[in-house]
Structures are given as structure tokens and as C-alpha cells.
Amino acid sequence: MQNILPKTGSIKDKVVAEDLLAERKNLNFDQLELTNFVFGGEENYKNYQEWTKILESDPILHNHHEFYEFTREEQIEHNLQKVKRMYEIDKKKYFQDYSEGYFQWYYYIFKGISPYGLHSTMFVSCIDCLSDDEQRAKWLHMAKDFKMLGCYAQTELGHGSNVTGVETTATFDKQTDEIIINTPTITATKFWPGELGKLTNFAMVYANLISNGKNYGVQPFLVQIRDFENHQPVQGVEIGDIGSKFGFNGKDNGFIIFNNLRIPRGNMLQRFSELDREGNFKVKGNQKALFSVMLMGRVQLINFSSFGLHWALLVGTRYAAVRRQFANQEGDKLERKLLDYQTHMMKYGPFLAYSIAFRFAVTDLIKMHKKLLAGLVNNDFGNLELLHHITSGYKSVFTTLSYDAIDEIRQSCGGAGFLSWSSLPSLQQDFAPNTTFEGDNTVMLQQAARLIMKNVTLVMKGKKPHEFFAHLELIKDLPVANKTLSSVSEVLELEYLDLALATRAAFKIRFFMEKYMTTEATENEKLNSLLAIDILPMVKAHVMYTTFRHFRQGIESNGFKCENLKKHFRNLCRLYALNELTQDNQSLYECGFFTQGTMKIISQGLKQLLQEIRPHMIPLVESLRIPDSILVSSIGNSYGDIYETQLEWAKGSRLNKSTTIKGFKELILPIVNGKL
Ligand SMILES: Cc1cc2nc3c(=O)[nH]c(=O)nc-3n(C[C@H](O)[C@H](O)[C@H](O)COP(=O)(O)OP(=O)(O)OC[C@H]3O[C@@H](n4cnc5c(N)ncnc54)[C@H](O)[C@@H]3O)c2cc1C
Numbered sequence: 001m002q003n004i005l006p007k008t009g010s011i012k013d014k015v016v017a018e019d020l021l022a023e024r025k026n027l028n029f030d031q032l033e034l035t036n037f038v039f040g041g042e043e044n045y046k047n048y049q050e051w052t053k054i055l056e057s058d059p060i061l062h063n064h065h066e067f068y069e070f071t072r073e074e075q076i077e078h079n080l081q082k083v084k085r086m087y088e089i090d091k092k093k094y095f096q097d098y099s100e101g102y103f104q105w106y107y108y109i110f111k112g113i114s115p116y117g118l119h120s121t122m123f124v125s126c127i128d129c130l131s132d133d134e135q136r137a138k139w140l141h142m143a144k145d146f147k148m149l150g151c152y153a154q155t156e157l158g159h160g161s162n163v164t165g166v167e168t169t170a171t172f173d174k175q176t177d178e179i180i181i182n183t184p185t186i187t188a189t190k191f192w193p194g195e196l197g198k199l200t201n202f203a204m205v206y207a208n209l210i211s212n213g214k215n216y217g218v219q220p221f222l223v224q225i226r227d228f229e230n231h232q233p234v235q236g237v238e239i240g241d242i243g244s245k246f247g248f249n250g251k252d253n254g255f256i257i258f259n260n261l262r263i264p265r266g267n268m269l270q271r272f273s274e275l276d277r278e279g280n281f282k283v284k285g286n287q288k289a290l291f292s293v294m295l296m297g298r299v300q301l302i303n304f305s306s307f308g309l310h311w312a313l314l315v316g317t318r319y320a321a322v323r324r325q326f327a328n329q330e331g332d333k334l335e336r337k338l339l340d341y342q343t344h345m346m347k348y349g350p351f352l353a354y355s356i357a358f359r360f361a362v363t364d365l366i367k368m369h370k371k372l373l374a375g376l377v378n379n380d381f382g383n384l385e386l387l388h389h390i391t392s393g394y395k396s397v398f399t400t401l402s403y404d405a406i407d408e409i410r411q412s413c414g415g416a417g418f419l420s421w422s423s424l425p426s427l428q429q430d431f432a433p434n435t436t437f438e439g440d441n442t443v444m445l446q447q448a449a450r451l452i453m454k455n456v457t458l459v460m461k462g463k464k465p466h467e468f469f470a471h472l473e474l475i476k477d478l479p480v481a482n483k484t485l486s487s488v489s490e491v492l493e494l495e496y497l498d499l500a501l502a503t504r505a506a507f508k509i510r511f512f513m514e515k516y517m518t519t520e521a522t523e524n525e526k527l528n529s530l531l532a533i534d535i536l537p538m539v540k541a542h543v544m545y546t547t548f549r550h551f552r553q554g555i556e557s558n559g560f561k562c563e564n565l566k567k568h569f570r571n572l573c574r575l576y577a578l579n580e581l582t583q584d585n586q587s588l589y590e591c592g593f594f595t596q597g598t599m600k601i602i603s604q605g606l607k608q609l610l611q612e613i614r615p616h617m618i619p620l621v622e623s624l625r626i627p628d629s630i631l632v633s634s635i636g637n638s639y640g641d642i643y644e645t646q647l648e649w650a651k652g653s654r655l656n657k658s659t660t661i662k663g664f665k666e667l668i669l670p671i672v673n674g675k676l
Helices: 018-024 031-038 042-057 065-069 072-089 100-110 117-130 133-144 287-322 342-376 384-412 414-418 424-435 441-460 467-477 494-518 523-530 532-557 563-583 586-590 598-621 644-651 664-672
Strands: 150-153 169-173 178-182 202-211 214-224 237-241 254-258 261-264 273-275 281-283 324-327 335-337
Touching: 018 287, 018 598, 031 042, 031 342, 042 100, 072 100, 100 287, 117 133, 117 150, 117 202, 117 214, 117 287, 117 342, 178 202, 178 214, 214 261, 287 335, 287 342, 287 384, 287 414, 287 424, 287 598, 342 384, 342 532, 342 563, 342 598, 384 414, 384 424, 384 441, 384 532, 414 424, 441 467, 441 494, 441 532, 467 494, 467 532, 494 532, 494 563, 494 586, 523 532, 532 563, 563 598
Parallel strands: 150 202, 169 202
Antiparallel strands: 169 178, 178 261, 202 214, 237 254, 273 281, 324 335
16 A cells, blocks of 8 residues: 655754644634733733743753753753853843743743742742741842742651651750751751752751740741852751652752751741740741742642643644554555544543643632732731642642643654653653642642531531532532433533532532541541542542633633634533543432433533544644744654654764764673673
8 A cells, every 4th residue: 555645844944744734724713812821911922932032042042852862960051051041131031020921931941940940939939928027128139139049948858748747956046046957867857859959058948946945846947058159068067969860850859967057046937937035936927828838839830730731732733633644444545644533632632621721720820829929928818728728639630630641642642752852751751740749649639628628517507618619519409300411412511511510529529528427536537547538539529620610710701802712712621521521420420410321422522522623633732832942842843843853863862973882892792702
């Protein structure tokens, strides 16, 4: 069989693949409106465009495929060079205040591993939010101007998830008016903080305050760890990098051991607590705010979840629109595009729906978080508890889903996706820790459960829950009256899908709460031992529902002008829901919401949607504009060049710098020649 393939692209000759050109002709909506939304507004997108223009023409900032073969040292140095260059170009822009735009370009330029990412977010935020006015005036401008470089040192060898269990001590010495930082045991070694290993000269150390013989619990302390001039560790600390990791190797995660390191009393951050000259300790406001900076980290990871997924989708979808395998029918000359296989669309369609759903959720979440940050400065803790709930739950569910999706997209590109040049392996590896840091995902789901339980208890007592938990009122009407579906159009109603997802969440929550209330054991025993595995699906179903709600409401409330774009959004919102209901529907049968035959109709609806969305896949994913200069992918570039570049980069790879291999004479020849 002779195979006549449409011409694939060539990035070198600036020729776009015929298949990609044909796909782009299906554009029927305002792509820029979607782009602006994804980037958190027109201004952010303009800012990102400015940076990408600079990047493309700058020899240092320009991303290069050789990066995929860099050692750790080379990766770190390369990223540092980039930051220095960005700083030279526009110091103010490199450090922007916390905003959606900041996260977007920094994520894409550094693939989530900006050398001073933790400094700019966690460290600066600690100073901003947890210092009193005097401390802020002294340190904030220094930190923002990179005059001091800091890391966030909370985790220890012995304690990660249990943040209140850290053992580092900060003992007040009344005689000298100083605080002495110590690592009393091996498990108290600070282990993991990013940028601690090599880069920073300050650390925000979370340690137990001991004053007048009493332990007042964990507080943040600003600790200088390296000399300003020669960058040597100060006396009283032992510091180093923790070694090579599964991914994230461009980051110098470090360890630090304190041995009687003295800092001034004024270096304890004192917005929410106070230590006076006599060593008297006083709490001011809400101590939970001490860990509020972690909220920022989680919002960031929630944001990254959609960026990472966008990236993988862009590469995978372009590849699948050009790559062809097997003929449509026996004897056909033309092979079928990967994207035309229903099995392929069953992966990519829902992933696109999730990535857009995450964007809607993040848009709402960032607004809430900014409000909280503004309030904290005036000791207004407003929606701290709700935000803790949302960020824990969303961080856990979104990062897990995105990580799994990135891996699946990588696999769906076959061997080409396994190759580093595709950009997908490093994306996956560097995305991997998002499921662990800022709170392990299992622990995060457990934490998110608390506010659900509090609100469901209100409902059970006949009271109104917080409006975010309005769907919990459904538990009063479970099991529901059977509603037999008769047509696909019914199953595509957003109202119906909303009720289905809300009911699924409500049923799982009620299922858990009934067991919780009737099980005779301590709360600790119930939550950790007897009923723990029921918590996770309950929280996940709740998160999937509230995310759907952000999506559905956001389509109408974000002021989108293009009707066709809204149509695509609605279809993706339906697809999100139908995919969810396909994957997890047992509880809807149990409570009577689904009846015999419902899944058959849902399956028809899902297939219909996949067909409707299919022609728009390329225009939709290409709205998540990541230029070739940032993407650096041998199979996902905008030209649909899926072959030439792969081969060219292969030819130029490090192992091909010579025709033989190092050690050929000493290690191979003696065996071949039978000389051993
Ligand atoms: C790349 C990377 C960068 C990091 N950067 C920083 C940083 O800058 N600063 C910093 O301070 N820390 C940092 N960390 C540390 C990170 O925050 C911790 O790894 C994380 O909080 C999890 O803690 P742990 O590793 O001790 O795991 P553990 O808490 O020991 O968890 C191990 C396992 O036990 C389970 N588990 C724990 N508690 C429970 C429970 N109550 N119920 C059920 N299961 C439970 C978890 O689900 C998990 O599966 C970083 C980590 C990584 C991987």
C-alpha cells in the first residue's frame, strides 16, 4: 500500500504542515478573547507578549533544545543567567507584585522552576503578611529589590505534612536580647527548602519559640544564613544541596543544620504575635495566619495545574493533528490522523475541558486570595477558613489530575512523547512535585474535609450552610425521586449536569457523615483509621462539583462577547461533566438519581460532544498561546514539524558529538576481541 501523506511542516523552512493549516481553517470564534481570558486579562497577555518578544531575540533568554540534555549544574546556571538578563532588561518587571500575569510568563519561561521563584513568592509574602509595620519597613523593599535573597524553611527531615510538629528551636536569651536557633535532633534538620541549597542568604525559618522555659509553638524567624559579600555560610550553620531528584533538578533544594545561631529578638515576625524584652509572648489576631503564606503557594500550584496541562495539550494536539497511523479502510492511500481516533479524542477532549475549567476556578480563586491578602494587612481574616478549604481541595485534585493528564498525553504521543525533545518528559517530571509540596495531596483532601463536615452539620441541624456549600442542602432530599431520561438533549442540559454533579457530591458527603455520626470511636480514630478512605472520594466529588460551578457561572459572568466562544465553553463544560459522570456514577445509581439506561444516554451524549468539539481542537488549544521559542518541542511546534526537527536534534545530541563512545578501547574492544 502506497501512503501519500499530506506535507508535514518544517520549522527551519517556515513551512506549515498541510494538516495543521486545514485544522486552523476551522476557527470560528474570537481566539484573542479566549487568550486574554487564559492569561488573566488583556494587560497580562500584553505583558507576556512583550516578554516573549524579548525572549525570542535575546541570545541568553532564548530557550534551546540543548537544555534537555543539561546536567543539574548547567540547568541552574542557565536559569540564573536568564534571571540576571531579565533583571538587566527590566528590573521592575522581573519582580512584579503577585498577579496572574506574573505566574503565566514565569511558568512558561522557566517551566515552573524560576531560580528565585520561592524568594519572590513565599519569602517576600512572609515578610509582607507576617511582619509588623516596623519590620516591613525595614525588610520588604530589600527583599523586593533582591538585596536579600530568601527561602522558605519549614519542612524538616522528620516532619513535612505535620507542620506543627517541627522540632527546630528558637530560644529567647533574655541576657543578650537574642534568639538562639538550634537543630536539636537529626530529624530537626531543615530539609527540602528550594533555593536554600546554593542561592539564598536568608531563610524564613519556622521554629518553636521557647521563652522563659516555655514552648509557645511554631513561629517564623528571619535568619541570615550566608554572608552578604562572599556568600559563605555564617557561623553556626551547615548548609548544602540535598541531591538529584525525580524532576525539578533546576532547583537547589537544600538542607540546613543550626548550631547556636544567634539572631536579634526583632527577627521574629511579629504581626500576629509578640515577644517583649522580658520574654513575654502574646498572640495578636489569628495564629492560623502564620501558615497563610502556604495559601499563596497553593493558589500558585492550582494556577500551574492549568498551565502545565495547557502546555501538554498544545504539544499533544498538534502532534495528533499531523501524525497519521493506519489507513481508514483497507487499500486507502491516506492514513488516519491520531486525533481522528475516538480513543484519542476521549483523552484530549476531557483534558481540554478540565484545563479550561481550572482556569475559570483559578480566576475566581485569585480574586478571593487577593482580597484576603489585602485584609490580612489590617488583621482582617475574612475568608481565611474558606480559602484554606478551597486551596487545599483544589490544589490536591487539580495537581493530581493535571499530572496524570500530562503523563497520559505524553504516552499518547507514542515514542515521540518519550523523547526529551518533545518537551513532555521534563514537563511531567518538573510538574511531579506539585502533588507533594505545599501539602501532600492526600493530607490536603483530609484538611479540605473539615469545612465540608462543619457545613453539613449545620444543614443537618436545619441551618443554612455557607453559600459556597449551598449544594449540601441536597442531602435533605436524598434519595431523590427517579428521573428517567429519554433523550440525549436532556443529558446535555447544563442544569441537569449541575444537579447530577451536586447530587453525587451530596450523596458521598451524606454517606460519609452518616457513618461518621454512627461510628463509636474517637474523632481521631474515625478520621484517620476507621473512615479515612471515605473522605477522599467525598472531597473529590465536592471539588469536581464546585469547579463545574465556577465554569458554568463563569461562562455567563465574565462578559465574553463572542457567542461562538461561549458555545465552545458550554460544550466543554458539558464534556467536563459527562466525563466525570462516566468515571464515577455509582453513588448516583445508589441514590436513585440515575436509573437503568442513564449511562447509555450519557455515553451517547459524550460521543456526540466529542464529535462536535473535534474540528475545533486546534483553534481552541492554540488559544493557549505558547510560542515555539518557549515550547521548544520537536513535535508540538506551530509548524506541525513533527519529523525534521526530531531527526535534526537527534543527530546533534550529546552522544553524537563523536562517532564512538568514550571508553570504547578499554571497555568494549577487549570483550569483542576476546582479550578478557
Ligand atoms: C520539590 C520539592 C520542593 C519543596 N520545597 C519546599 C520549600 O521550599 N520549603 C519547605 O519548607 N518545604 C519544601 N518541600 C517539602 C514539602 O512541603 C513536603 O515534602 C510536603 O509537605 C510533604 O511532607 P513529607 O515529604 O514530609 O511527607 P510526609 O508528610 O511524610 O508524607 C508521606 C506520606 O504519608 C502520608 N501521610 C502523612 N500524613 C498523613 C495523614 N495525616 N493521613 C494520611 N496520610 C498521611 C502522605 O499522604 C504521604 O503519602 C518541598 C518538597 C519537594 C518535593
